[in-house]
Amino acid sequence: MTAVVGHLRGFVRFFRDVMGEDAYRKYQEHHAASGCSSPPLTEREFWRDKMDRQDANPGGRCC
Structure with a gap:
């Protein structure tokens, strides 16, 4: 049972990464690591x- 829960959590984490849900967290980590003097957004x-x-540069989006 724990293996199934672990796989499900892994899938949810993967899906969130693909959808970009963690983008702000990654931005904060990058901002802190880069030593930028301005406050983060x-x-x-x-x-x-x-x-x-994204609206100004749609790139490969389908819609």
């Missing part, structure tokens, strides 16, 4: 900036 600012950049 808030989560709301981060997602707004991300969506604005």
Whole structure:
């Protein structure tokens, strides 16, 4: 039973990574590691900036 739960958790983590749910966490880690002197964006600012950049440069999105 624990093996099934472990696999399910792994799948959920993978799905979240693919969907980009952890993008803000990764941004925070990168910001802290890069030694940037400016304060990090808030989560709301981060997602707004991300969506604005995607709208300006749609690339390979289907929609």
